[in-house]
Amino acid sequence: MTGEDALLFDVTPHHDLRAPARWHGQGRWGAWGYLLPAVVLTTVVLLVPLTVTVVTSVSGDGGLDGYLDVMTDEEVWLALFHNALWLMLALVVCALGLGLAWLARDTGPRTRGVLLAVLALPAVTSPLTAGVAFRLIFDANPDRGLVSALLPGDVIFLGPGWIWLVLGLAFVWQWTGLAFLVFHVGLSTMPADLLRVGRVFGAGRLRRLRTVVIPALFPTAALVMLIVLTAAVRVFDLVLVGVPGSIQSAVDVVGLFWWRHRDDLGDGRASALAILLFAMAVALVMLVLWRLRRDWPSAGPRREDRPVSVQGRPRRIVQVLFAVVAVVWAFPLVALLLTSFRVPKEAATSGWWTGGYGLGSYGEAFSDGSFADALGATAQRGLLVAVVVLLLAVPAAYALTPEQLPRRARRILTTGAVVLVVLPPQALALPLGEVLGSGAGGIVILSLVHAALVLPLAVLLLRNAFISVPRPVVLRPLAEGRSALFQVTAESGPAVVAVAVLAFVLTWNDLVLGLLLNWPADQAPLVVLQQARHFTTSAGGLAAQTIVLTAVPVLLLFATGRWLVRGLTQGVRQ
């Protein structure tokens, strides 16, 4: 999993006749010290509950019968199968993002900017928002749903079967942008001569992509896949809000099934089911990363960034394609925005193209004060989580850079982090719920749970960035026997910002954890979910609430956009 650098003997000065400088600033123990806070939090909040869940699943009423019961249950199989579909879809999303990025290499900076903005927006919106937007667009009533209005016929998009199309599109819409962004940056910093060699040897486009591009993109690709696969494992709110109640059981995923049937399953079987989901996700992630790694040559010496220079204008067809992509991608949020600016009664009974504009829906969204309160509480929690994650992830990521810990320890820890990234919260909910229920629950505690869930991903992101920091910056303090943490962090500013934003946005958008831990009081996403119970008649207020809910991460995205792109992709330049 880990990228070892081939540059360890880069800078040892030859005329230095003293004893070799001690690399490890404060020795191995120092590095372990850096790791300690993150390890403690992860152990307390993730590993211990996970262990309890595992123990419960095998020591329940009938030992391993829990697994047997679950494995022989048709509905569980169906839910597991649906999860497998989602995971496959995640891979499709990554491929799609890569394809788009490959095509976009030739476009000018302006087109690129627009594309990046439009495609990246959905990645910071909550799945809840995606569900609301797509359910509005695909409403079966031609008076209200645009697709039904344009395609009159007997197809009922939210009905059995077709609902998969709607859900799949929503997921693709949400995550393709992230993959596109990261691959795009990766491609533009590709070593140009590699490609040239490929061309000279007459490799076709696809072949070049497979043998040169993808391997060179590995560290980034791994991270993107990890994020998208995690989203696929944790699919929950998208289905909950985007699918009419009668169809829910037909598209159940394990996470939802678990939440719905926790009481009738009993602790043993519920635990077994959560562990099964976790195991499936881990297996897939390992498989994907191992495949990628096999094709990954050891990095050559680092080059200056040299964008692949492509002469000439892009072909007309590509330009047209991107215009279409941009319009299609912008459409769901635009439809949502337009719906939010309509009078509630109009929004409930007609489509947004028929007029009836006004601010009434915003009035309705904030009418009872609870939404405003929830927004405040959620923002506070998001900030706290961002701070905690940074405080713990920065030193931990530094400890995982070369010359800190022994190689084997690094590898084990990194693998552990990768595994924990895809951990579904259902695998922790029962033990955590008991602890929190016994009176230990407070806002800070909940924030710590959030922070622990974000932490592994944050560490991996930061580590990628830290490794790619130019060597001289690191070597000087190290040679002087000091820690290079400060220099590395300063050098990786964008990645630090990206992690903070990521932690905030994930917490801000999270619905699952609060629901699983029975924490309904003050979560903005939960207020939105309640509002969605009578979907069509609350369309206006719902659209207004989801727009407000989306505005915060979007503003963050625009404020820190440049940093985010660099931060997410800093590890590419190896």
Next chain:
Amino acid sequence: MNRRQALTVLSGLAAAGLSGCDEEGPLRIAVVWSGWELNRFRDILKWYDRPTVVYSAGDNIAALLKNPVASASTPDVAIVPRLELVEDDDIRARLKPLTSFDPLPWKNLVRQEQEPDTSLKGIWFKVAHKSRVWHRPGTAPALPTDWAEWVKECRIRAGRTGPRPLSIGAADGWVLTDWFENVLLGVDAELYGRLHLPPPDGWRPGDGWGHESVKETLTRLAELWSIPGLLPGGGRRALITQFHDSILDVFRYGHADMVAAPDFAWPVIKGYRTEEQEREQVMSFRFPWPAGGEKPPVLVGGDVVVALTAAGDRGKRFAEWLTGPDVARNRLKDWIEAGGFLSLNESAPLSHTALDELTTELRGDIAFDLSDRLTGGLAGGDGRGLWRVLTEFFTVVAAGGRPPRPEQLKRAVDDAMGMLTALSGTGRTS
């Protein structure tokens, strides 16, 4: 290092700011309403003399009352629509006895057998009448006198052009359970009264969910629901039509003539009509029952106020204020006028004339919504229990590609019976 110190200070401040809530904060009230209803409730709360916080817990309200949960989300008071929660022994143990002035049949609903009046654990705040069929004037020239007549009438209209005879919001499981319950009450009210109380050693074969009357009920539903052309857009559309949409189908779009719906359809009917439609009269008739049979009890639902012992007397005080005469006389007016609120309180103002008959019927022979009293495998919710059985049943008989043949209907009934008997054997018994 100074940067790290700064961050530490920052996080310390944040933590201090967030954990600053004390125990004697405002009274926490958990409800399941959302949107319009929640706002009406908040209007009433403005008159309470202490600070309150309301949050809509939706389907999670059961978990909030059943499991120990974090102190931040433990309610002091809850207003629950599912009687099952008040009947649950574990939850009852955590509820405070309250003083109730509800009429007798209602009082008995929140009383365990042999319990004295002093240990009532809930007071009815808002009740619902669920045995009505609403229609636009002129769309039901001859009021159906009984079930068979109604089916015949629907069949005749389904063969014509124009609006469809019925709209059913089959996307919401509770709409289908209301149908089932209304029909079952007409078929066998005695069995209905026992179904939520499984015997300790389980139902004997042929009794409970395996009873002939349940089969008869499903057969009747299949007979009506399978009529080709019954529903606007067909059964598949009905499957993703929610309760509110089904009301709009009749009273806003005119796609259908009739809709079986509770009294809280009224504010939806009123809220979404065009100006022209507002001059039309809205009418409703009692849900039909079999010819020659006894007039069945009215199917009712309701929201019951409970106070948790953890809140001490604060919760009790609030529950008794909310259901007391002062609120009924002075604060419920708007909600009652808008519709969707029926009160048992003698002091409450009269509702809209369209609902007069309903208010009277609520004080007579009633049967509480069965799906809100079921436990274990049959308990309701999206994708589970009775909701799900009926959704799948509806899908087979009404939402197939072509009209089902008689033997297919029979098989659908048998399948549903099989699922019901299987589910009634799972989960805990209350």
